[in-house]
Amino acid sequence: MTVLPREFYLQETCAVARELLGKTLVRQTPEGPLAGTIVETEAYLTGDPASHAFRGPTPRNSPMFGPPGHAYVYLSYGVHEMLNLVTGPVGVGEAVLIRAAWPTEGLPLLRANRRLPPDAPAREIASGPGKLAQAFGITRALFNGSDICNPSGQLMVLDAPPVPGEEMVQTTRIGITKGAESPWRYYIKDNPAVSRR
DNA sequence: CTCTGGATTGAC
């Protein structure tokens, strides 16, 4: 499998969010590889009041305005790290939040990172953005602003066959107050790792 | 400088 090229992230942000479904998130760690199938995403667009980039560039959101194919990682509620993939050309502040993944490789280490028991079901490992970042060991210190198109890097997304349209669902985003009506959340129908509340 | 409010989660 090949690493998704930078051009992939230059498509319209909603298209990127949709097409990321089914692709493979890979984290190389000193203890071995971690991987999972992306099953849930959200798009954050220009002019979107829910986006960190809504009021223009700031120190925190600067990766969103940088080149596509880089990570934007931030701390939510003072507790959880969130992984976004930057889309669009330099100067455009858009990104896709990776909300959930179905673990496929390195399950013992993923569980250990999450402090789950060794027999915890796979669906509990990365069924939410904070859980996903914790499971994959993704932190601001390690990955904010880092290039995710480098095949020899520690974080990347591998190409995979597209998910059939009838297996995709598009709905409103989760956990936001502003821009709550916009249907920019995408997930794979019936996948147990999709977040819920 | 102070203050407010989250793109969440897990415990109560």
Add this chain to the structure above:
DNA sequence: TCAATCCAGAGG
């Protein structure tokens, strides 16, 4: 239903 726990960003 609520606290945990941090800090960006707005307003003075």
